[in-house]
Amino acid sequence: GAVVSQHPSWVICKSGTSVKIECRSLDFQATTMFWYRQFPKQSLMLMATSNEGSKATYEQGVEKDKFLINHASLTLSTLTVTSAHPEDSSFYICSAEALGGQFFGPGTRLTVL
Amino acid sequence: GENVEQHPSTLSVQEGDSAVIKCTYSDSASNYFPWYKQELGKGPQLIIDIRSNVGEKKDQRIAVTLNKTAKHFSLHITETQPEDSAVYFCAASIEWYKLSFGAGTTVTVRA
Numbered sequence: 718g719a720v721v722s723q724h725p726s727w728v729i730c731k732s733g734t735s736v737k738i739e740c741r742s743l744d745f746q747a748t749t750m751f752w753y754r755q756f757p758k759q760s761l762m763l764m765a766t767s768n769e770g771s772k773a774t775y776e777q778g779v780e781k782d783k784f785l786i787n788h789a790s791l792t793l794s795t796l797t798v799t800s801a802h803p804e805d806s807s808f809y810i811c812s813a814e815a816l817g818g819q820f821f822g823p824g825t826r827l828t829v830l
Numbered sequence: 831g832e833n834v835e836q837h838p839s840t841l842s843v844q845e846g847d848s849a850v851i852k853c854t855y856s857d858s859a860s861n862y863f864p865w866y867k868q869e870l871g872k873g874p875q876l877i878i879d880i881r882s883n884v885g886e887k888k889d890q891r892i893a894v895t896l897n898k899t900a901k902h903f904s905l906h907i908t909e910t911q912p913e914d915s916a917v918y919f920c921a922a923s924i925e926w927y928k929l930s931f932g933a934g935t936t937v938t939v940r941a
Contacts, residue, residue: 723873749927760919760931761874810873818864818926821873 719815720744723822730801731830738796738825740811746791747813752784755808755824767794767811801829832857834922836932843910844940851935853920854902860922863896863903864929868917877918878905910939 720743730736740750750767765786766774773786783805785797798805810824833856843849855863861882866874880887880894880903887894891910896903903922907914917936921929 721873751928760933761929763928766928814926818862818876818879819929820876821866824871824873826871 719813719818719820721811721813721820721822723811723825725825726823727826727828729828729830732802733800735797735799736801736827738798738809738811738827740794740796740813740822742792742813742815745813745815747794747815748791749814750788750794751812751819752786752794752796753810753812755810757808761810764796798827801827803829805829832860832922832930834920834930834932836920836935838935839933840936840938842938842940845910845912847910849905849907849910849914849937849939851905851918851920851937852902853904853922853932854900855922855930856901857922857924858901859924860930862923862926863894864921864926865892865894865905866919866921868919868934874919907937910937912939912941915939 722741724739748769752764753761755761764779767786767788769788775781788794806829808824812819812821836853864879867877868874878892880896891908893906917934919934920932923929
């Protein structure tokens with residue numbers, strides 16, 4: 718139980734385009750999901766908390782207009798990186814609360830050319 | 831906010847030996863302390879967690895200890911195997927919400 722999936726697992730896009738990443742809880746419902754960003758050989762940095770049916774809560778320094786989060790159902794949250802630039806290249810990971818803990822998806826590698 | 835420090839940053843052990851990773855936290859209100867294992871190119875995997883009403887928890891070769899007074903907690907891996915090689919992260923939070931992560935420890939198990 719408590720399986721979280723992400724799609725796509727990797728994506729390459731041109732600078733200026735938008736990219737959508739999906740996060741799904743496969744065998745449970747998640748009222749709250751989280752989005753993290755991880756640079757190579759670094760720790761996870763929380764970007765935002767995604768709440769089903771309401772607006773996401775962004776961490777300080779994270780641009781909400783650039784990283785759009787939608788949590789339309791209890792099993793799906795999406796992160797859209799708008800007008801992506803090379804500095805947005807990173808490993809994006811989502812997580813969801815289940816069984817009193819946070820379970821992470823496999824991550825999405827974004828490369829912006 | 832919560833600040834979690836993790837040591838060492840790298841750890842190399844001989845197969846069969848034990849590995850110990852230590853973390854300290856700053857917020858005395860934190861009461862949930864999970865440990866995650868992350869393999870290259872993958873998401874973190876929850877391997878064990880402990881809550882502040884417990885001082886020690888064990889799951890086969892993995893154990894975690896918590897000292898609330900000193901605000902530190904440790905991960906112990908016994909009888910290490912090559913498949914234990916990975917990056918390990920500690921974290922702290924109030925309940926399971928908004929985890930604050932340590933910087934990570936790269937563990938290498940030498941065959």
